[in-house]
Amino acid sequence: MFNRLYVHIPFCIKKCRYCAFVSSTPKSEELQEYPALLIRELQLRGSAADPVASVYFGGGTPSLLQPQQLARLLEEIAAQTGIQATAEITLEANPGSVDQISLKGFRDAGINRISLGIQSFDDRFLECLGRIHAAEQSRQAFRDAREAGFNNVSIDLIHSLPGQSLLQWRSELLHAIRLAPEHISIYGLTVEEGTPFALSYPAGCHELPDDDLSADMFELADELLTAAGFEHYEIANYARPGYRSEHNSGYWKRDGYLGLGVAAHSFLRDGYGVRLSNPDNLEDYRRGVTSGRLERSGEQRLTQGDAMAEYLFLGLRLAEGVSLPAFEGEFGRPLESVYGSTAADLARCGLLVQNKSVLTLTRRGMLLSNQVFTRFLP
Ligand code: SF4
Structure with missing residues (x-):
């Protein structure tokens, strides 16, 4: 997990x-x-x-x-x-x-x-x-x-x-x-x-x-x-x-992590992934921990669509980019079949580049990364 x-x-x-x-x-x-x-x-x-x-x-x-x-x-x-x-x-x-x-x-x-x-x-x-x-x-x-x-x-x-x-x-x-x-x-x-x-x-x-x-x-x-x-x-x-x-x-590679402490976030590798967060104030955190019932707020169980988008916008942050075969290995679907037209659009605008089977951001894409990432949201 x-x-x-x-x-x-x-x-x-x-x-x-x-x-x-x-x-x-x-x-x-x-x-x-x-x-x-x-x-x-x-x-x-x-x-x-x-x-x-x-x-x-x-x-x-x-x-x-x-x-x-x-x-x-x-x-x-x-x-x-x-x-x-x-x-x-x-x-x-x-x-x-x-x-x-x-x-x-x-x-x-x-x-x-x-x-x-x-x-x-x-x-x-x-x-x-x-x-x-x-x-x-x-x-x-x-x-x-x-x-x-x-x-x-x-x-x-x-x-x-x-x-x-x-x-x-x-x-x-x-x-x-x-x-x-x-x-x-x-x-x-x-x-x-x-x-x-x-x-x-x-x-x-x-x-x-x-x-x-x-x-x-x-x-x-x-x-x-x-x-x-x-x-x-x-x-x-x-x-x-x-x-x-x-x-x-x-x-950035979507490894699972456990977050401990006030306001800490966790990402657990269960299904397509679950995001959770702890109470954001010390009083609620202390009460939860000492009573043995620490409720987490904001539980979000990711769908396949959420997970694919995350995979793209986290992976593209890295200079090594997103490997098309690795994406297909993770989700059982070719990346082109899901994001082909979006990636082509971004490439035409000079924000993204495909080199063999790897997608990476251009330097301009890095500068405008938030605009690029919103294009992959479900
Ligand atoms: S107040 Fe914020 S920015 Fe300043 S040291 Fe604390 S966490 Fe860092």
Whole structure:
């Protein structure tokens, strides 16, 4: 049913202005009790058929947990589901909430990949975004991670920031290349409803770059990072050879995963797949877990049509694209018989290309990926 595990830690020291994730500032007793709730949920959910191939602690700010708490969680996961010896075990970390000692502790606890939320190397942008750290803290966190023994470090960067020029974005990318992480995730800033950014920009922040400038930023990242030896293996992700994110690749390949914690989503490989989500507030989650009856909301059992569409729009995110024989093997129907005319249309518009038996997005298709994906919806 699942071979990957996602653990959501819904706490942050302070909410960033652009953030639409489920997270809030915790009381200290909430941080203390939360790992025990996760362990209880894991016990309620039962075990995987096989040991999991990856574990991902995401958030929120998972680096607010103590190394001992993470060690205890991993111990329990190993006991309940098993963890493969080669499993990728990632912790998202905020540069403002780690130091040399905690990073060493995380490594000793069994974390083997760190994903640092650097976002920008320019203090003015960090300030405008409402991040809790300065650029120098990010550089220090990176050095500390190396010192602690992490040889697989990913960093997140955001482009299309208020008032950002192409030259400034170039400088961010050059900073990232100099740091030499194994993996870089790059997102364009989007203004989500309900965030402080959606209501008004704080003083000192400027207007957002327009679509053309955002597209230039996407292309500049592709150009500079691939020239520096990174593979552009997914729309928003770059990796040195051998360092693609195992866990996230599983999402794009529709592997089953169990999500633990407040607001965590799961995808179980049962029939064409079932998507489920946990309560999105701590109180309901705590009540469900402690009573032994944790209701999941939003259960969606996929039809064959849903699953085929997902297969396309998740698979096309990857540079390796969608293999026609693999699609037919999965669904017993040739891809051309289901999406032939849609794919031909998109190819005519220069968004999609078929090379032998593989469909991939063009660079323009990557830029306009949301428009491409809606064409495959049932
Ligand atoms: S650290 Fe991440 S999850 Fe927390 S508020 Fe900022 S953007 Fe949101």
